[in-house]
Amino acid sequence: MPQKPLVILAHEIYGVNSHMKKIARLIKMAGYDVVTPNLLGDGEVYTLQEAKTAYEQFTRHERLKIGEIIIQNLIRQNAGRRIFVIGFSAGATIAWKCSRMPEVSGAVCYYGSRIRDSLDHIPACPVLLFFPSYEPSFDVAILIKKLRDKQHPQLTIYQFDALHGFANPDSVYFDRSLFFKTLSIIKNEAEKPPRPVLSKFF
Numbered sequence: 001m002p003q004k005p006l007v008i009l010a011h012e013i014y015g016v017n018s019h020m021k022k023i024a025r026l027i028k029m030a031g032y033d034v035v036t037p038n039l040l041g042d043g044e045v046y047t048l049q050e051a052k053t054a055y056e057q058f059t060r061h062e063r064l065k066i067g068e069i070i071i072q073n074l075i076r077q078n079a080g081r082r083i084f085v086i087g088f089s090a091g092a093t094i095a096w097k098c099s100r101m102p103e104v105s106g107a108v109c110y111y112g113s114r115i116r117d118s119l120d121h122i123p124a125c126p127v128l129l130f131f132p133s134y135e136p137s138f139d140v141a142i143l144i145k146k147l148r149d150k151q152h153p154q155l156t157i158y159q160f161d162a163l164h165g166f167a168n169p170d171s172v173y174f175d176r177s178l179f180f181k182t183l184s185i186i187k188n189e190a191e192k193p194p195r196p197v198l199s200k201f202f
Helices: 018-029 048-060 063-077 090-098 113-117 140-149 176-191 196-200
Strands: 006-010 033-035 083-088 106-110 127-131 155-159
Touching: 006 018, 006 063, 006 090, 018 033, 018 083, 048 063, 063 083, 063 090, 083 090, 090 106, 090 113, 090 127, 106 176, 113 140, 127 140, 127 176, 140 155, 155 176
Parallel strands: 006 033, 006 083, 083 106, 106 127, 127 155
Antiparallel strands: none
């Protein structure tokens, strides 16, 4: 029996919280292996109400860089099987950067704000980017335009009338219908001609 595809979840600054655990269960129910590496310290996790502390700890300890290394190593350890990386916020930036690895079959990035720091990145696999309508730290429309101007054939971008956190059931900005719409988009993109390479997606 062939191995199931592996989904690697890259969490937000909060760590492996209830949001990540819910997503992991959803993916597992869909028939995939899933792993959610802890990119913080052992057992370190924060609530959404601790956003300031979580952000300070994440930036102070360069966890974006460390998280990328952790997930890259995990990808290499599982080379030979189909691997997908799904990231949220800070984790989405990691998923974006890991999409240049030849071992990765596809990446999904939910509101990865720091993608704006890696505009020269060229994905080597199909990538879906999901953005909200507004971010306080940058102009989302400008970022999307810059990405589209690159004309990456592997890249598909969606922007929704929602705020950062719309895919997190624990966020006040959670939008259930939009979250399930993103899941539908992933499935539809996989089936859309004339880009058979997207069959590498779920």
